Amino acid sequence: MSTDAEQSGAPRRRQGGRSARVRDAVVAATVAELEESGYDKLGIAAVAARSGVHETSIYRRWKTRDGLVAEATFALFERNIAVADRGSLVEDLTATMSAAGRYLDSPLARAALQFGLGLPRDADTTRELRARWSARFQAFEQIFERAAARGEWPAEVDSRPLLQALIGAVYLRVHVLREPVTPKHLRPLVEAVLAVRPH
Amino acid sequence: MSTDAEQSGAPRRRQGGRSARVRDAVVAATVAELEESGYDKLGIAAVAARSGVHETSIYRRWKTRDGLVAEATFALFERNIAVADRGSLVEDLTATMSAAGRYLDSPLARAALQFGLGLPRDADTTRELRARWSARFQAFEQIFERAAARGEWPAEVDSRPLLQALIGAVYLRVHVLREPVTPKHLRPLVEAVLAVRPH
Numbered sequence: 378m379s380t381d382a383e384q385s386g387a388p389r390r391r392q393g394g395r396s397a398r399v400r401d402a403v404v405a406a407t408v409a410e411l412e413e414s415g416y417d418k419l420g421i422a423a424v425a426a427r428s429g430v431h432e433t434s435i436y437r438r439w440k441t442r443d444g445l446v447a448e449a450t451f452a453l454f455e456r457n458i459a460v461a462d463r464g465s466l467v468e469d470l471t472a473t474m475s476a477a478g479r480y481l482d483s484p485l486a487r488a489a490l491q492f493g494l495g496l497p498r499d500a501d502t503t504r505e506l507r508a509r510w511s512a513r514f515q516a517f518e519q520i521f522e523r524a525a526a527r528g529e530w531p532a533e534v535d536s537r538p539l540l541q542a543l544i545g546a547v548y549l550r551v552h553v554l555r556e557p558v559t560p561k562h563l564r565p566l567v568e569a570v571l572a573v574r575p576h
Numbered sequence: 577m578s579t580d581a582e583q584s585g586a587p588r589r590r591q592g593g594r595s596a597r598v599r600d601a602v603v604a605a606t607v608a609e610l611e612e613s614g615y616d617k618l619g620i621a622a623v624a625a626r627s628g629v630h631e632t633s634i635y636r637r638w639k640t641r642d643g644l645v646a647e648a649t650f651a652l653f654e655r656n657i658a659v660a661d662r663g664s665l666v667e668d669l670t671a672t673m674s675a676a677g678r679y680l681d682s683p684l685a686r687a688a689l690q691f692g693l694g695l696p697r698d699a700d701t702t703r704e705l706r707a708r709w710s711a712r713f714q715a716f717e718q719i720f721e722r723a724a725a726r727g728e729w730p731a732e733v734d735s736r737p738l739l740q741a742l743i744g745a746v747y748l749r750v751h752v753l754r755e756p757v758t759p760k761h762l763r764p765l766v767e768a769v770l771a772v773r774p775h
Contacts, residue, residue: 487693490693490752491693493751493752494686494689494690494751498754503754506753506754507753507754507755510752510753534768535768538745538764538765538768538769539768539769541745541748541749541753541765542741542742542744542745542765542768542769543741544744544748545741545743545744545745545746545747545748545749546737546740546741546744546745547744548744548747548748548752549740549743549744549747550740550744552692552693553689553692553709553747554705554706554709554740555697555702555705555706556706565737566737566740566741569733569734569737569738569741570737570738570741570769572771
């Protein structure tokens with residue numbers, strides 16, 4: 378997605394222009410506030426001061442504190458969970474799932490989980506969350522697409538249920554079962570879900 | 577496991593004698609209190625009154641309120657999530673995972689999740705939780721064992737990682753992704769994890 382900014386050598390932005398700069402500044406400020414002070418203390422006044430964007434502009438765009446905090450939470454996931462690209466489907470998934478597990482086990486991600494669990498269950502909130510998760514999963518689907526391009530994975534097999542299974546298992550191990558999420562511990566899980574039988 | 581009680585035609589108990597009756601009465605009373613008043617209001621005095629067992633006896637056996645509530649929580653899982661036996665691996669897993677999802681989406685199970693997330697992360701608590709979960713999973717493993725006996729599943733394949741993947745996916749759909757957990761929605765997930773390719 379080429380933009381004027383890219384052609385001039387300036388840093389790439391997701392959309393063009395002032396609107397995107399405002400969005401990026403506000404989300405970055407929110408992320409920084411969450412990292413420094415946590416979810417309970419997050420205040421729009423502090424975000425406004427930090428980003429240099431007026432509170433009214435922030436509320437005009439995100440409508441509620443929850444809406445902004447949700448967007449910042451997904452930005453934190455993206456920043457903290459690197460999608461590995463090592464040339465092997467099993468290794469890419471193992472490394473990525475392990476990175477996800479390490480982040481999920483952090484105080485910040487545990488607070489994010491509580492925030493998510495507490496969000497209202499109305500149709501609009503649910504629709505927004507589903508859309509955000511769908512976009513997040515697309516980043517993980519690239520692991521399978523690269524594997525298919527290498528001839529390592531059949532391209533016609535839908536990777537989404539397998540990603541739900543793997544990410545779900547990591548959540549379960551961290552938050553419920555209290556099982557380790559090191560690569561050594563997750564590799565057999567990845568191989569089992571991919572139906573890589575021991576040989 | 578035959579006991580004197582079984583041979584006399586009386587109801588089967590997990591262990592013999594008075595100790596088991598006291599345990600069953602206290603756990604049943606705790607379960608009833610949780611169902612009626614929720615997790616926050618659970619008090620040992622009410623459990624003692626309801627079960628007819630003294631508070632000192634309760635604390636002698638369970639050491640802490642958390643320990644008793646944990647045992648009752650697992651009893652609630654067992655009671656509310658029927659392990660299906662319909663003669664087909666895909667259908668047994670689909671029905672069981674859907675039942676799990678329906679229960680997990682209930683106010684009581686959501687409160688149980690919060691209780692679990694709040695438990696201390698010391699070594700003793702972790703060891704006890706891992707042991708309880710291991711026992712719980714053994715009930716689900718029977719689905720695969722029955723399938724293997726029918727010749728429907730290779731007996732040498734370890735079902736535990738696949739169960740983590742399936743149960744993890746259900747938790748993720750209920751608590752995070754907000755996706756449905758009806759049999760219609762879960763059957764493709766079960767088939768994908770079992771590597772049942774569409775034909």
